Amino acid sequence: MGKGHDSMLTAAIAPTASYEWMMTMERRRRVSLSDVARAAGVSTSAASFALNSRPGVSDTVRERVKEAAVQLGYVPWVSGVALRTGRSGAVGLLIRNLRNPFFLDVINGFDATCAEAGLGVVIGSADYTPSRESELLSTFIAREVDGLALAPIGGGSAASRWHDATAKPIVFINAAQHAPDIDASRVHVDSEGAVRQAVKHLVGLGHSRIALVAAPKEHSADNERTGCFLALQGELAFEARTISSEMRHDRAVEVLTNVLEESSETRPTGIITSSDYLATAVYSAASDVGLRVGVDVSVVGHDDLATSRFLSPSLTSIAVDRYGLGVAAARALIHQLGGAGTSTVVVPTTLIARQSSCPPPT
Amino acid sequence: MGKGHDSMLTAAIAPTASYEWMMTMERRRRVSLSDVARAAGVSTSAASFALNSRPGVSDTVRERVKEAAVQLGYVPWVSGVALRTGRSGAVGLLIRNLRNPFFLDVINGFDATCAEAGLGVVIGSADYTPSRESELLSTFIAREVDGLALAPIGGGSAASRWHDATAKPIVFINAAQHAPDIDASRVHVDSEGAVRQAVKHLVGLGHSRIALVAAPKEHSADNERTGCFLALQGELAFEARTISSEMRHDRAVEVLTNVLEESSETRPTGIITSSDYLATAVYSAASDVGLRVGVDVSVVGHDDLATSRFLSPSLTSIAVDRYGLGVAAARALIHQLGGAGTSTVVVPTTLIARQSSCPPPT
DNA sequence: GCAGCAAACTATAACGTTATAGTTCCCACC
């Protein structure tokens, strides 16, 4: 036990900036707790007790201090608190990438929920690069965020490093199987259900050769999806095929063009993508090789982005409550911060049938 | 002088969370600079000098300290540095809202540029609410971010409060005319050019009644756009009309439905929106009242989102280098952090003509 | 050989906060 996370040294990158800030820059005097205490005529400790609703101070003094705080516009300096307590009043949100609008709503839900709880949010995008993930993790640790919501890429090293270094709460987003030895909350889309819905939909339309576009194997969420997809072959009668592609639009178009250029005997008639973003790559590739989406080839996306229904043809997609996913992740983290244990939330999906899926060409 | 920002008291909201974190929570011992110093056999000060490339320490010791730091996996604790120096190694990015994908690319460019410079980024979304903007500003100040990139809503009070409280650098994003008395860098889309391009395009197609959809007057960016739009009436022969609407899709559809229900004698034949996001509201409204976009009514969007060319009909839009905008904002901030003065960058636009704009119905 | 001095290093204080240990004061109790 206790093995499996040895990459600590690689993360010894200083998170502080290296710019040569003007040393002569005027430093404004800040209004500190002792200023408040002086104004209220009590000691700093008493003021601290008063503002933090701790016992050991009379109601009169408590009121006096609070009034002085408002009067002076006092706001506790996070660095002071963090230095003393190890808590910064913020949580970290470390996501796979910021270009996919999927995460935008997740962020919104997460952010709004944290804001309600008075928690700050520090966002970092790993951009699908493990080294960047590790780097961001270091800055989160160094900034002493109180909890971490992680949509991981790569192995479980980030999660275990976090755990070892901080012993603070962690929530996995869309990584059900990730790092099973770590006691983390888990919030994720029901990807098995999603794949099942998509395949059933296509099989129901008559398709027998179905392909799933997924990112290379390091990305655990896609891993799981691929597993479910292949497993469905036993249950539903169809020929499964996986297409591996990077998440970038242009790279995906390349790969997909190759697949769609195959003869009509072998190429898939139905394509399932892991995002609407990737689905538009199928549109581009189909157009490049002279095939019509919704006629010659069917496409089922994933996420149901706001604009997907305006695509031409409109995109059949698996809808997910992204905002709710973000809210659930934040709540799980907040519960843990409050002393509760870890929890697991599975967010259900709904297939929205539109024009991009149709019976296969005969 | 020195007047005009009196809302300091409203911001006395404690930015720290109020959750009752388990006091019994184990606090991991962190590896500190003194640990490194001990390992290297020198004083803490010497270690500090060594790692910060300051004079006053021999090359041998410098090497020894750096080695020890790597060995121990030392990362400077931000709270310690911030407490001592007032610098946190992070900058704040305070944007209008996180739902509009426009800002996503801006964030990406900003984030990537800051990451390169070793700067952390703290993102906050004001969600078009002045009080939220003020609140976030307080947390940014309390967290001692080293600089602020602000896409402001409402008046200049946030900017001047930032300036008064911190005297640190600030960059305005898409707010050319905002708070002219403040010495800030300014990075913005050439909105005058954008409006001119859109109007010229529509007038060139034969339109004479053109409407501009803009947010209520508090949003300074739209303010400016509206000004340019109205001013163009002198130069180009057309009847200008402004439609005021909130930025939310459903609210916009309501307003636009009313406008499009007017008789064909009075309703605008060309509509210019301030975002592609809002343009889809025109699509919905047109569909609701039985008009066809690209036939009965022309629409010009703004931003040229990735999915806009897949809309049906494909959307004519003003393309902006959003990522570049984010990069420019980050650079301006970084330059100021390096001691340089403020700068101004105007990002040009390009009109991309597609199917949603056509000659007006006869 | 000793004053003078720079280079290399160390000791210390301070940033703002909170937890702990200590102090004062008042009141109840024997």
Added chain:
DNA sequence: GGTGGGAACTATAACGTTATAGTTTGCTGC
């Protein structure tokens, strides 16, 4: 009336860092 004890408050130390002041060392120049 002294004592025990709790409530209300204060003094102090510590979190990790860096800037300043202070100390030691070695070397140059007369």
